[in-house]
Amino acid sequence: MSLEPNSILETLNKIWREELDNESIVLNDSTTASDIEDWDSITNIQLVVATEKFYKIRFTAAEISGFKNVGEMVRCIKKKVG
Amino acid sequence: MLFNSLKFLIFFPVVVGVYFLLPHKWRWAWLLGMSSVFYMAFVPVYILILGFTIVIDYFAGIFIERSTKWKRPFLIMSLIANIGVLAVFKYYNFLTENINLLLHTSGVTDSIPLLSILLPIGLSFHTFQAMSYTIEVYRGNQKAERHFGIYALYVMFFPQLVAGPIERPQNIIHQFHEKHFFVPQNVLDGIRQMLWGFFKKVVIADRLSLYVDPVFNDYHSFHFLNILIACGFFAFQIYADFSGYSDIALGSAKILGFDLMINFNRPYASKSITEFWRRWHISLSSWFNDYLFQPLMIGARNWGRFGTAFSLFFTFFLAGLWHGAGWTFIIYGSLHGIALVYEFYTKKFRKNLSKKIPSFFYQNVSLLLTFGFVSIAMIFFRAHTFADAFGMINNIFSMNNSNTYKWVVGAGELTFNHFSWAISGFCLLLLFITEKFTSPDLKSLNKFPRIDISLGIIVFTLILIGGVFNQSSFIYFQF
Numbered sequence: 150m151s152l153e154p155n156s157i158l159e160t161l162n163k164i165w166r167e168e169l170d171n172e173s174i175v176l177n178d179s180t181t182a183s184d185i186e187d188w189d190s191i192t193n194i195q196l197v198v199a200t201e202k203f204y205k206i207r208f209t210a211a212e213i214s215g216f217k218n219v220g221e222m223v224r225c226i227k228k229k230v231g
Numbered sequence: 232m233l234f235n236s237l238k239f240l241i242f243f244p245v246v247v248g249v250y251f252l253l254p255h256k257w258r259w260a261w262l263l264g265m266s267s268v269f270y271m272a273f274v275p276v277y278i279l280i281l282g283f284t285i286v287i288d289y290f291a292g293i294f295i296e297r298s299t300k301w302k303r304p305f306l307i308m309s310l311i312a313n314i315g316v317l318a319v320f321k322y323y324n325f326l327t328e329n330i331n332l333l334l335h336t337s338g339v340t341d342s343i344p345l346l347s348i349l350l351p352i353g354l355s356f357h358t359f360q361a362m363s364y365t366i367e368v369y370r371g372n373q374k375a376e377r378h379f380g381i382y383a384l385y386v387m388f389f390p391q392l393v394a395g396p397i398e399r400p401q402n403i404i405h406q407f408h409e410k411h412f413f414v415p416q417n418v419l420d421g422i423r424q425m426l427w428g429f430f431k432k433v434v435i436a437d438r439l440s441l442y443v444d445p446v447f448n449d450y451h452s453f454h455f456l457n458i459l460i461a462c463g464f465f466a467f468q469i470y471a472d473f474s475g476y477s478d479i480a481l482g483s484a485k486i487l488g489f490d491l492m493i494n495f496n497r498p499y500a501s502k503s504i505t506e507f508w509r510r511w512h513i514s515l516s517s518w519f520n521d522y523l524f525q526p527l528m529i530g531a532r533n534w535g536r537f538g539t540a541f542s543l544f545f546t547f548f549l550a551g552l553w554h555g556a557g558w559t560f561i562i563y564g565s566l567h568g569i570a571l572v573y574e575f576y577t578k579k580f581r582k583n584l585s586k587k588i589p590s591f592f593y594q595n596v597s598l599l600l601t602f603g604f605v606s607i608a609m610i611f612f613r614a615h616t617f618a619d620a621f622g623m624i625n626n627i628f629s630m631n632n633s634n635t636y637k638w639v640v641g642a643g644e645l646t647f648n649h650f651s652w653a654i655s656g657f658c659l660l661l662l663f664i665t666e667k668f669t670s671p672d673l674k675s676l677n678k679f680p681r682i683d684i685s686l687g688i689i690v691f692t693l694i695l696i697g698g699v700f701n702q703s704s705f706i707y708f709q710f
Contacts, residue, residue: 170579170582189505190520190524190525190528191528191539191543191575194525194528194529194532194539195539197529197532198532198533210526210529210530211370213529214370214525214526214529215370
């Protein structure tokens with residue numbers, strides 16, 4: 150499992166596409182929920198759970214509510230796995 | 232003080248005039264003083280309740296920020312103080328009545344005494360706004376406010392003190408520190424939004440209430456079509472009443488140079504209940520989302536889809552209770568909770584269905600079903616008792632026609648007559664068209680000055696000829 154930020158972003162991209170059933174999703178560091186249709190407060194937690202399962206990590210409640218964009222999540226994953 | 236009163240018509244220009252004449256360093260004191268006058272026009276002594284929570288939350292904010300070890304206890308202390316005030320003044324009697332009922336049914340003759348107190352106006356709004364502050368300081372999203380007067384003003388700012396929008400500290404506190412100049416464009420935008428709010432309140436909401444009140448007060452005497460129309464009218468009445476209040480709040484704050492958050496965005500254009508709650512009372516639904524639903528979902532995320540369904544239902548159960556201490560409000564919230572759980576579980580099915588059915592048909596049926604559900608659920612919001620609500624729903628669905636249908640409803644000066652039908656029909660059409668093109672804040676009218684002026688004249692004329700000037704309170708004041 151590569152932990153380069155770009156590789157994490159690619160993995161998240163796959164998870165997002167699968168969970169939101171939308172093949173056109175392209176994530177980058179500054180992507181937020183408002184940029185993607187169907188990414189709302191409910192699906193957000195499904196995305197978090199799928200990410201946790203894939204990387205076998207556990208985010209804290211403060212981390213989850215503190216993510217401002219995808220980039221912050223990528224950095225948090227890198228810190229936890231690396 | 233009511234926005235739709237003569238007192239406010241004198242109060243507000245004086246507040247604005249003196250505010251801009253005063254040097255910046257004294258303006259907070261003027262606004263705080265005038266906000267106290269505004270609040271004390273209802274029950275003066277209740278300002279002590281506000282004072283109590285303001286002092287607690289002001290110090291809690293500072294201690295939460297300074298401490299590392301005691302952050303959480305100080306937050307919990309602040310939450311207990313706010314919820315405690317709500318519990319005593321709003322929920323004590325409801326809880327006690329139900330406990331007494333349980334005791335009596337199990338043979339106990341003694342009763343726990345009830346409190347003889349009036350509900351302080353806007354209590355649910357300002358306690359929620361206060362809790363938002365300490366939670367955001369705890370989360371590190373807001374610096375603790377050191378200026379006591381500015382913090383007090385955050386809770387007491389008169390445009391949104393008694394019926395919202397329930398502001399967030401990040402949006403408003405910094406605005407109290409900034410210097411605001413007299414900007415003619417702000418005055419124009421503010422007056423336009425206030426006029427629109429007055430129009431919605433006195434022409435639409437208060438006129439529709441002439442039909443709604445007699446039917447809800449004595450539904451046994453009405454044909455099922457009268458009851459059905461009253462339910463639809465109530466949905467429009469409460470929207471015009473509450474969003475009208477928000478318009479006046481946003482407009483009056485704008486004139487003073489402040490931007491409050493948008494509270495409504497054409498909720499009846501929603502095609503699902505999920506969408507409805509993104510458009511209706513946005514400051515409350517986002518409050519529940521940020522401070523209850525999200526933490527619940529995060530905590531229950533290992534429960535899978537059931538965790539989400541549980542969090543949705545529980546959040547809306549409490550949102551119902553937020554509105555009022557009564558079973559009818561709990562049912563109102565729970566019905567919305569059940570609808571949201573249904574939408575959560577059927578999301579994929581509905582998405583696939585929408586691809587198979589012509590879009591125009593699917594969208595419009597969804598819109599009608601959503602409005603129908605919202606109107607029926609609102610029977611519980613408006614009905615006096617649980618039995619009344621069920622009786623009305625039963626009469627609608629069994630098409631009870633034991634009474635004759637009445638075109639004219641009410642009696643004396645408070646009759647909903649043919650003039651009311653005509654004026655309400657025209658004004659609802661005007662509301663629909665105007666908000667379709669200008670929602671959420673009418674500012675897009677700045678690009679079309681001729682339409683802007685014409686609409687202003689029409690609305691002003693409609694207020695004069697179609698307004699119901701009985702200075703009735705705003706529905707949400709009771710919360």
